[in-house]
Amino acid sequence: MIRKANLTIAHNEKIAKSTFLMHLLSEESTLDIQPGQFIHIKIGQDHTHMLRRPISIADVDHSNQIIKIIFKTVGEGTGYLSKQKTGDKIDALLPCGSSYPIDKLTMKHALLIGGGIGVPPLYYLAKQLVNRGVSVTSILGFQTASQVFFEEEFQALGKVYIATNDGSYGYSGFVTDIYQAIQPSFDYYFSCGPTPMLKGVTKELEDKPGYISLEERMGCGVGACFACVLPSRDGGYKKICQHGPVFDANEVILA
Template sequence: MKNERMIIVRHEKLARDTHLLMLEGDLARDIADPGQFVHVKIDGFYLRRPISIADYDPLNDTVTLIYKVMGNGTKALTRFQIGENLDVLGPGGQGFPTSQIHSEHVLIIGGGIGVPPLYSTAKKLKENGVAITSILGFRSREDAFLVDEFRALGEVHVTTEDGSLGRSGRVTDALPDVKDNYQHYLSCGPTVMLKAVADLLPDKEGYLSMEERMGCGIGACFACVVESKDEKGYKRICCDGPVFKAGEVVLA
């Protein structure tokens, strides 16, 4: 991981309480896999904010983040302007192992702010010749984003909890609508969603990206520990994850 002051080159609202932030800097060249994150320092706040990487372009040195306003820190982040810079630490964690996924067809399942890291993942798989089907879940039409971008990569099913866009319900309600011809699934979202997805797809090989509050972001503080099924008994989401193979950790 490197610490860099990155320049803001784009900053706009995408959906309700959801913003896109594009940064320019050398850090873009260090991203190994889609699904990694950066730790952003916001002046006036002690802890950095972990934000997953939605897209990256090492040729143009840009990293795109999509974040949701969840509290005072992310609310303060919305006030940063194009041309200003941010103190960014990253890239952190283990992303989706796209180079190891040798499938003809992959199912992408994202819920809410879990959708962004799946976008660069889907793009990478598409570049590798993999067919993509996506299920994207949101609370309502006002909360939806990146739907057209995913449609450019393949078939898309949208669910909203209030039924204002796509199918009414949660992402798991759309699983029967998807043809069962995919070999892998990749998912990111709340833990309860990940558990439901894994329970419904026990015969498929999957990778799950966990959302969690973090302290240091490098594995030293043990603030983001999750129970694992190996002899060690635990994993640190910030450095051992956030992406885990389905069944590797306990989804309480």
């Protein structure tokens, strides 16, 4: 159930170009937060920024009630967030959206495919899978070397392959190029990233079972405003903030 929380910033650090890692201390239990969900953050204390910002949850330290998020500064809102200090308060709605349904799946090996700011939620997912005895292979894509982050963290959990669009680090090209090159074996794949990447991934793996998580601008974040809908294969529409952001790879139509 979504709740409003007053979180305290415990840590805020730049970890790559325009990319920040923030630790948020919760006064309430974090045990209900699942991999793939996001928090909806209010920017500032006034009405300058009317819409909240949806940010994926990168990790959760349940014993200390710390929620970790990774975000990229792309505008005034995230720019404001990047400048906040330890001890500052964050008004957030959480946990929002659907999660990767790993409790319902039986697997021995999982393939994770992330691009850019779609990488963070896959880290929390990878940790949960490894804790369940699942072997994890991760393919992570970034635009350039200066934007690469969390490579060592993923390496601690399994095999990791990095692609950069300009070839400045790792493989040159896209995540689908790495997939074609290594042809990994897996039972399910899980992917998160920009829509063009997800379209490429689902096309490349169209005969494989998997789940995707969409990055999307949102209005209310709770399914009331219809600002983040996309067509589903059953002929209707899905709200990314409420029915997603995680979907079965064959459930929705990517525009």
